[in-house]
Each structure stands twice: as C-alpha cells, then as structure tokens.
Amino acid sequence: MGCAGIAVRRMLPAFEACPDIEIAAVASRDEAKARQVAERFGCRPVHGYAELLEQDDIQAVYVPLPAALHAEWTEAALTAGRHVLAEKPLTTDRHRTGELLDLARTRGLVLMENVMFVHHHRHEEVRRLVAEGAIGELRAFHAAFTIPPLPDGDIRYNAELGGGALADVGVYPLRAALHFLGHDLDLVGARLVQGPGRQVETSGAALLSTPGTVTAQITFGMEHAYRSSYELWGSEGSITVDRAFTPPADHVPVIGLNRGGTVEKIRLEPHDQVAATVAAFAAAVRTGTLPDTGATLRQAELLDEIYRSASRGEPNGTE
Structure with missing residues (x-):
C-alpha cells in the first residue's frame, strides 16, 4: 500500500525472496508509479489504496505510508479482514494504537509494527x-x-x-x-x-x-x-x-x-533483519499466532x- 522508498528498496525485495509470500499487487495514488513498481516485482498495479482492499486475493497488507496516514489505512485493512505489517510508528496517537491492537486481536488478525x-x-x-x-x-x-x-x-x-x-x-x-x-x-x-x-x-x-x-x-x-x-x-x-x-x-x-x-x-x-522480520510476519499469519x-x-x-x-x-x- 504505497510506493515509499523503504518499500521499494528493502521490503518488496524481502517479500519477493520469502518463500511464504507472494506479492499480488502494489497500490499507489499515482497510477504511473504503481505500474512502474508492479512491473519490477512481477505483480499487478492498483490505482488507489481503497481499491487494493477490494482485491479478493489479498491476504495481508504492508503499510509504508507517512506516519499520519498509518491509523486510517491500518484500520481500513483490518476492517477488510487483512493482516497488516505497518511501518513504525504504528500511529501517531497512543489511544489509536491501542484501538488498532484491540481491533486486530478481536478479529484474530496479525498486526505487526515494522521495527526490524x-x-x-x-x-x-x-x-x-x-x-x-x-x-x-x-x-x-x-x-x-x-x-x-x-x-x-x-x-x-x-x-x-x-x-x-x-x-x-x-x-x-x-x-x-x-x-x-x-x-x-x-x-x-x-x-x-x-x-x-x-x-x-x-x-x-x-x-x-x-x-x-x-x-x-x-x-x-x-x-x-x-x-x-x-x-x-x-x-x-x-x-x-x-x-x-x-x-x-x-x-x-x-x-x-x-x-x-x-x-x-x-x-x-x-x-538479515529485514528477511527475519518478513519471515516472522509470514509465520504469524500462516500459523494464526498473534504477536x-x-x-x-x-x-x-x-x-x-x-x-x-x-x-x-x-x-x-x-x-
């Protein structure tokens, strides 16, 4: 969800290398950027973050957006039934962080903050x-x-x-x-x-x-x-x-x-702490073990x- 520098440089290559993960789609508000990144990683481009959550083959979402947007889109992803790996800080407000952790736990979804x-x-x-x-x-x-x-x-x-x-x-x-x-x-x-x-x-x-x-x-x-x-x-x-x-x-x-x-x-x-983080997230999703x-x-x-x-x-x- 987004084409931030950390996503393109570090996380998407780690997702690609992980045997337990398949990159299905990359979403961006910039349609051309979504196409460019999707072509590089062999997946489909999606125009807009909300549209990504409408895709029926998406099991988990990575959120590397600016910190002020984390709460909104992490909540949207959890509400849509998706597991979430979100960049740190999870939100910019302690109460929203608690709410999202509770939401994930209630729905049995993995919500992990990306502190690698x-x-x-x-x-x-x-x-x-x-x-x-x-x-x-x-x-x-x-x-x-x-x-x-x-x-x-x-x-x-x-x-x-x-x-x-x-x-x-x-x-x-x-x-x-x-x-x-x-x-x-x-x-x-x-x-x-x-x-x-x-x-x-x-x-x-x-x-x-x-x-x-x-x-x-x-x-x-x-x-x-x-x-x-x-x-x-x-x-x-x-x-x-x-x-x-x-x-x-x-x-x-x-x-x-x-x-x-x-x-x-x-x-x-x-x-490789990036690979270790990705593997830990994938394992949590696959086994249903909430972190x-x-x-x-x-x-x-x-x-x-x-x-x-x-x-x-x-x-x-x-x-």
Missing part, C-alpha cells in the same frame, strides 16, 4: 550475556540513533504528515530500552529541539527509569553525524553494540564485552509522554 532490529539475532545474544551475569547487575542503558540532515522537502520535516525526529529515529533507542529493560519503564524527563526553519523537532533526548535501580538515556536526531549504538553498564562490566539498528544483511555483527580491564570482541554470523504487542503499546505511550512533557528549545538555547 528486534528480529536480529545479535540482540538476543546480548540478552543472554546480561541474563548470565556477564556484566554483573545491570545499572544503566544508553542508546543513540542520529542521522545526517535530510533534503528540505523530505516528509520527515512535515508536521502534518507525522514527521519529527522523535517518531522517526527516536523510536529506535526507545524500543531498544524496552527490549532490554522491560515494559515497566517510566519517563523521568525529556528535551526536544526544533532546528532553524523546521516545523518539527529535529533532535532530542529522554531519561527513563525502571522501578528498580536501572536508568535509560536515549538520544536521537536527524541533523547529526550518523550514530546507531547502545551500551549496557553493569556492576562488573559493560556491553557495547555499534551499527545496532539498521545493519546491512552482510554486516558482521560485533558485541563488545568489557570487564576486568579487558575488551572481548564477540563476532557473530551476518544476519505479543505489549512493547508496541508501551512504546506508543512513552512516545506520547515524551512529546507532551518535554521541554522545548532552539539550538542556540533561546526559548
């Missing part, structure tokens, strides 16, 4: 190391995802389309904090900064905490030098992960384990809390 890094096997290895006490008792978690400036006309600078650094790149370190620390994280404080001439926040940071003794600090932005990393600090050591959120399929993942004054580099086999959506809902709640409660400022410090 959680399907990469490196993060399960990090979880195992922490659980086995490799760094002692966990004390703190730091994560950052920042990207260079985007072209001026990019939709991520458009407030009406749900743009902004928090929803676009902030979701990665926030989801990572939930992935490693659990869903009981509470917001302590946050700061959002709006760059010159922009109508949305272009950077920010937040401090969160578990009910116990663990704090989480996340940093995000889209007018920065590139960074994609997280670090877990314990009472006896630390774990560092670089290229954490969007590694290419052939990237050799490395986990840095620091303890006792030495650094061990744990290298894993490359893993655990607790992290998706808590993420939506925290995104809302950060946006509503954050202090705001300009890059030069003026209010």
Whole structure:
C-alpha cells in the first residue's frame, strides 16, 4: 500500500525472496508509479489504496505510508479482514494504537509494527550475556540513533504528515530500552529541539527509569553525524553494540564485552533483519499466532509522554 522508498528498496525485495509470500499487487495514488513498481516485482498495479482492499486475493497488507496516514489505512485493512505489517510508528496517537491492537486481536488478525532490529539475532545474544551475569547487575542503558540532515522537502520535516525526529529515529533507542529493560519503564524527563526553519523537532533526548535501580538515556536526531549504538553498564562490566539498528544483511555483527580491564570482541554470523522480520510476519499469519504487542503499546505511550512533557528549545538555547 504505497510506493515509499523503504518499500521499494528493502521490503518488496524481502517479500519477493520469502518463500511464504507472494506479492499480488502494489497500490499507489499515482497510477504511473504503481505500474512502474508492479512491473519490477512481477505483480499487478492498483490505482488507489481503497481499491487494493477490494482485491479478493489479498491476504495481508504492508503499510509504508507517512506516519499520519498509518491509523486510517491500518484500520481500513483490518476492517477488510487483512493482516497488516505497518511501518513504525504504528500511529501517531497512543489511544489509536491501542484501538488498532484491540481491533486486530478481536478479529484474530496479525498486526505487526515494522521495527526490524528486534528480529536480529545479535540482540538476543546480548540478552543472554546480561541474563548470565556477564556484566554483573545491570545499572544503566544508553542508546543513540542520529542521522545526517535530510533534503528540505523530505516528509520527515512535515508536521502534518507525522514527521519529527522523535517518531522517526527516536523510536529506535526507545524500543531498544524496552527490549532490554522491560515494559515497566517510566519517563523521568525529556528535551526536544526544533532546528532553524523546521516545523518539527529535529533532535532530542529522554531519561527513563525502571522501578528498580536501572536508568535509560536515549538520544536521537536527524541533523547529526550518523550514530546507531547502545551500551549496557553493569556492576562488573559493560556491553557495547555499534551499527545496532539498521545493519546491512552482510554486516558482521560485533558485541563488545568489557570487564576486568579487558575488551572481548564477540563476532557473530551476518544476519538479515529485514528477511527475519518478513519471515516472522509470514509465520504469524500462516500459523494464526498473534504477536505479543505489549512493547508496541508501551512504546506508543512513552512516545506520547515524551512529546507532551518535554521541554522545548532552539539550538542556540533561546526559548
């Protein structure tokens, strides 16, 4: 549903390569674009999103539209009886996110938010190391995802389309904090900064905490030098992960384990997180196993809390 860049570059090739998926159709409001993309992936073009949901051979729908349109078309797809894989964030409103998750559950449909890094096997290895006490008792978690400036006309600078650094790149370190620390994280404080001439926040940071003794600090932005990393600090050591959120399929993942004054580099086999995500979605649809959506809902709640409660400022410090 839509011919967004991520759909053409990453998701459609992954759908095409998955033995459990057949691409039936590609829909766009631009008829010529639908034809062009459909020809590339050997499927039929459909003019308009509503028309796609009228097709009787469509079992599931992928929604890569601008964030502000996710709720409308995800709801339409679920109402039409289709399973949905939707780009993150699932919606721009915590209440709408909850409503859609409830709708999917009530209808027995798979609704998955496309946060792909959680399907990469490196993060399960990090979880195992922490659980086995490799760094002692966990004390703190730091994560950052920042990207260079985007072209001026990019939709991520458009407030009406749900743009902004928090929803676009902030979701990665926030989801990572939930992935490693659990869903009981509470917001302590946050700061959002709006760059010159922009109508949305272009950077920010937040401090969160578990009910116990663990704090989480996340940093995000889209007018920065590139960074994609997280670090877990314990009472006896630390774990560092670089290229954490969007590694290419052939990237050799490395986990840095620091303890006792030495650094061990744990290298894993490359893993295609896009293919792993697509396979997980297809398996859920085929087996009728509804995914655990607790992290998706808590993420939506925290995104809302950060946006509503954050202090705001300009890059030069003026209010």
